Amino acid sequence: MEELLRIENLCREFNTDSGVQRVLNDINLTIYKGDFTVIMGSSGSGKSTLLYALSGMDTVSSGHIWLGDTDLASLSGDKMALFRREHCGFVFQQICLVNSMSVLDNVMAAGLLLKGNKKELAARAKELLKSVEVEEHTWSKFPSQISGGRAQRVGIVRALINSPDILFADEPTGALNSQTGKDVLDLFTKFNEEGQSVIMVTHDLKSAIRGNRVLYLRDGKILDECDLGKYDGNNEERAEKLNSFLGEMGW
Ligand SMILES: Nc1ncnc2c1ncn2[C@@H]1O[C@H](COP(=O)(O)OP(=O)(O)OP(=O)(O)O)[C@@H](O)[C@H]1O
Ligand SMILES: [Mg+2]
Numbered sequence: 001m002e003e004l005l006r007i008e009n010l011c012r013e014f015n016t017d018s019g020v021q022r023v024l025n026d027i028n029l030t031i032y033k034g035d036f037t038v039i040m041g042s043s044g045s046g047k048s049t050l051l052y053a054l055s056g057m058d059t060v061s062s063g064h065i066w067l068g069d070t071d072l073a074s075l076s077g078d079k080m081a082l083f084r085r086e087h088c089g090f091v092f093q094q095i096c097l098v099n100s101m102s103v104l105d106n107v108m109a110a111g112l113l114l115k116g117n118k119k120e121l122a123a124r125a126k127e128l129l130k131s132v133e134v135e136e137h138t139w140s141k142f143p144s145q146i147s148g149g150r151a152q153r154v155g156i157v158r159a160l161i162n163s164p165d166i167l168f169a170d171e172p173t174g175a176l177n178s179q180t181g182k183d184v185l186d187l188f189t190k191f192n193e194e195g196q197s198v199i200m201v202t203h204d205l206k207s208a209i210r211g212n213r214v215l216y217l218r219d220g221k222i223l224d225e226c227d228l229g230k231y232d233g234n235n236e237e238r239a240e241k242l243n244s245f246l247g248e249m250g251w
Contacts, residue, residue, distance in 0.1 A: 004166065004197055005031040005054060010063035010073070012049050012220075023049045024060070025220035031166075036188070036198045036231065038211030042251065046220040047201040048170055054199065055168040056084040067165065089159030089167045093174040095151045097143035103154050104129070104139040111161035121161075128157040132187055149180030156187055160196070167191065169200040173207055185210050189231050205246075209238035216249045223249060 012024035023046045031037055031054075039047050052058035054065060056072050059080075065072040067087060075083055097106045107125040108118075129139065132153040138146050143154070152172065159167055169188070173181035189210050192198050202208050214226040226245035228238050 001035075002033040003030055004033045004035070004067070005029075006064075006066040007031070007054070008064040008066070010050075010053065010065065011061045012046075012053055012058075013061045023220050024053065027063070027220070027222060029215070029222055031197075031199065032213075033197055034192075034195055035213055036192045036200070036211040038208045038214045039199065039201045039217060040203070040208055040214055040246070040251070041217030041223075043203075045217045047217055049220075050217065051168055051170050051199065051201050055088045055090055055166070056080050057090065085162060087165045089162065089164035091152075091155050091159050091167065091169040091172045093171040095143075095148065095155045095175070097151055097154060097158070099143050102140050102142060103134065103146065106143065106154060107158045107161055110158045125157070125161060128160060129154070132157055147180075149176055149183055152176060152180070152184050153187065156184070156191075160191065165197060167196055167198045169198065171202055171204075172200065173202075173204065181206070192231070205239055205242060206235075209235060209242055214242060214245070216246070216251075218249070 007027055007029040010024055010027040011022060014021045014023060027050070039050060041047050053060045056075065059076065060073045063073055070083065072083065098109070101109060104125060107129065108121055111121050111125070134150055134153050134157070138150065143151055173184050176184060185207055188198055188200065200207065200211065208214055209228065210231050212228055212230045214228060216223045216225065226242055228241060
């Protein structure tokens with residue numbers, strides 16, 4: 001297994017009215033290339049905070065996040081933004097497309113700063129949109145004119161436009177109905193099968209069983225993990241295994 005991220009003694013503290021709150025408490029963890037890693041844990045356990053730290057969306061208080069020779073925890077400002085653009089893609093629960101831009105422009109804008117060749121970028125954006133079955137006749141529409149499920153598929157494409165090392169997702173199906181949620185999960189599975197490393201936070205068992213490795217977070221620490229093996233479509237068996245693990249975790 002090839003190492004993707006090595007997380008050492010990671011801490012994140014927030015200053016609150018009632019004093020300093022330690023939300024990530026000395027996390028040590030290795031994430032591997034090609035894995036579909038899932039982070040679970042009760043509300044407030046620090047899942048999103050961890051995801052934001054690993055994706056360079058937020059700073060940390062102490063510790064290291066190694067991606068190759070770069071310690072993401074040591075970057076700030078423009079350097080962090082550039083690193084994030086080059087290496088990380090992010091899919092949110094609330095689909096954050098720019099409403100004043102067309103579907104195609106939304107995807108291209110995410111890649112524009114990095115890749116100078118506009119023609120190549122447009123070709124890649126179109127190819128990606130086709131691969132998630134966002135049809136050509138919707139490319140010139142605005143996000144408000146397409147369905148939520150389709151918008152989330154555009155969001156996934158936008159996250160993948162720069163061929164990120166890691167695709168991060170925080171509750172990507174949280175705002176979708178069950179059929180469109182399944183479609184989105186199928187896409188995560190498809191891209192992971194093609195080699196895309198994924199790290200996803202979820203509360204949802206149906207989403208979590210797509211991962212091969214489920215980490216359980218409690219009070220800002222990784223309590224334990226469950227190895228499900230690569231997704232094989234055997235939903236019932238996987239759900240049973242994960243359920244029993246979550247039971248042990250007191251979920
Ligand atoms: N910017 C902030 N300032 C102060 N406290 C924060 C901040 N962000 C998060 N927290 C606190 O950190 C803790 C963990 O938050 P986080 O959002 O990571 O939890 P979570 O596991 O993602 O929860 P949920 O499942 O509800 O999304 C919470 O107690 C939250 O109030
Ligand atoms: Mg959260």
